[in-house]
Amino acid sequence: xxxxxxxxxxxxxxxxxxxxxxxxxxxxxxxxxxxxxxxxxxxx
Amino acid sequence: xxxxxxxxxxxxxxxxxxxxxxxxxxxxxxxxxxxxxxxxxxxxxxxxxxxxxxxxxxxxxxxxxxxxxxxxxxxxxxxxxxxxxxxxxxxxxxxxxxxxxxxxxxxxxxxxxxxxxxxxxxxxxxxxxxxxxxxxxxxxxxxxxxxxxxxxxxxxxxxxxxxxxxxxxxxxxxxxxxxxxxxxxxxxxxxxxxxxxxxxxxxxxxxxxxxxxxxxxxxxxxxxxxxxxxxxxxxxxxxxxxxxxxxxxxxxxxxxxxxxxxxxxxxxxxxxxxxxxxxxxxxxxxxxxxxxxxxxxxxxxxxxxxxxxxxxxxxxxxxxxxxxxxxxxxxxxxxxxxxxxxxxxxxxxx
Numbered sequence: 068x069x070x071x072x073x074x075x076x077x078x079x080x081x082x083x084x085x086x087x088x089x090x091x092x093x094x095x096x097x098x099x100x101x102x103x104x105x106x107x108x109x110x111x
Numbered sequence: 112x113x114x115x116x117x118x119x120x121x122x123x124x125x126x127x128x129x130x131x132x133x134x135x136x137x138x139x140x141x142x143x144x145x146x147x148x149x150x151x152x153x154x155x156x157x158x159x160x161x162x163x164x165x166x167x168x169x170x171x172x173x174x175x176x177x178x179x180x181x182x183x184x185x186x187x188x189x190x191x192x193x194x195x196x197x198x199x200x201x202x203x204x205x206x207x208x209x210x211x212x213x214x215x216x217x218x219x220x221x222x223x224x225x226x227x228x229x230x231x232x233x234x235x236x237x238x239x240x241x242x243x244x245x246x247x248x249x250x251x252x253x254x255x256x257x258x259x260x261x262x263x264x265x266x267x268x269x270x271x272x273x274x275x276x277x278x279x280x281x282x283x284x285x286x287x288x289x290x291x292x293x294x295x296x297x298x299x300x301x302x303x304x305x306x307x308x309x310x311x312x313x314x315x316x317x318x319x320x321x322x323x324x325x326x327x328x329x330x331x332x333x334x335x336x337x338x339x340x341x342x343x344x345x346x347x348x349x350x351x352x353x354x355x356x357x358x359x360x361x362x363x364x365x366x367x368x369x370x371x372x373x374x375x376x377x378x379x380x381x382x383x384x385x386x387x388x389x390x391x392x393x394x395x396x397x398x399x400x401x402x403x404x405x406x407x408x409x410x411x412x413x414x415x416x417x418x419x420x421x422x423x424x425x426x427x428x429x430x431x432x433x434x435x436x437x438x439x440x441x442x443x444x445x446x447x448x449x450x451x452x453x454x455x456x457x458x459x460x461x
Contacts, residue, residue, distance in 0.1 A: 094297035
């Protein structure tokens with residue numbers, strides 16, 4: 068790896084995992100609730 | 112190496128590597144489809160295609176994760192180096208699996224006569240202002256384009272044509288592709304599938320890749336810290352006996368360039384740490400058959416002058432070395448590639 072590659076690598080690396088971790092966590096936390104179970108002939 | 116063009120330079124090791132790779136992929140896809148088909152038996156063609164979409168998608172994500180782990184693993188433990196040697200074939204196969212995933216998605220819409228829906232979804236331009244509901248298929252498509260670029264330029268012809276620094280920069284886009292794939296899954300199937308396996312796969316894969324890179328980077332940083340430089344600008348490397356025979360110590364020059372100082376018996380020489388092939392870490396290689404051998408793909412150079420043995424033509428920058436007060440020292444100014452600069456301990460200088 069050349070000096071410039073290493074520089075870019077070290078610049079990107081702290082940001083990329085944090086961005087992905089944040090994105091994954093938000094996607095997990097904000098996902099819509101599951102569909103309610105279908106009605107099965109309850110009380111009238 | 113550089114003598115003549117061959118489409119693929121097959122050898123026994125590469126054939127074994129590719130056979131194991133292909134067998135692993137077939138076993139994963141077959142196993143996934145069998146288990147998924149048993150848990151949720153398909154009712155129609157679209158259901159069957161859906162199973163294969165999931166199988167190829169999981170397989171591609173797993174393969175990308177492994178590819179990104181190979182680099183730091185090989186730095187942490189030399190036993191992983193054989194995995195690195197043929198990593199390009201691994202990458203090309205990953206692209207093919209990812210392309211199959213995309214093609215199956217098109218087939219899934221076609222099986223339901225819903226291709227216009229897919230076209231509308233991909234071209235409407237809606238949803239880009241939302242996080243949940245973002246058109247996740249576009250993220251997968253962007254990742255597929257990156258994988259295609261990497262697969263299409265994986266041959267040594269492109270490496271020579273683009274030059275190793277440009278080629279390497281292009282292939283570092285794999286990290287971006289991995290992020291795109293992770294978000295493609297997170298904003299896609301993870302939004303409507305409640306199984307814990309998907310978050311586990313995403314967090315586990317991304318966490319493993321990040322942790323291995325962090326550990327390898329910290330180890331490298333520690334090994335470079337505190338390289339002493341004396342008054343004349345010479346870098347103190349180590350006592351001759353502290354440089355392992357037929358191996359190297361890597362030192363960091365003040366400008367940030369790495370220098371590999373090798374010992375081969377009583378011969379000491381310094382070369383740039385960048386292999387001429389793919390800029391691999393030459394200093395992590397060994398001296399085999401009298402030549403410094405890159406750990407990545409086996410490119411070889413003479414320690415005396417940094418030249419590849421005939422008929423090959425690669426040449427590396429060399430550095431002046433000397434023995435001063437019982438210590439090996441290297442001067443950080445690179446000499447023109449191919450300049451003889453190694454010394455013999457028995458003779459004092461070369």
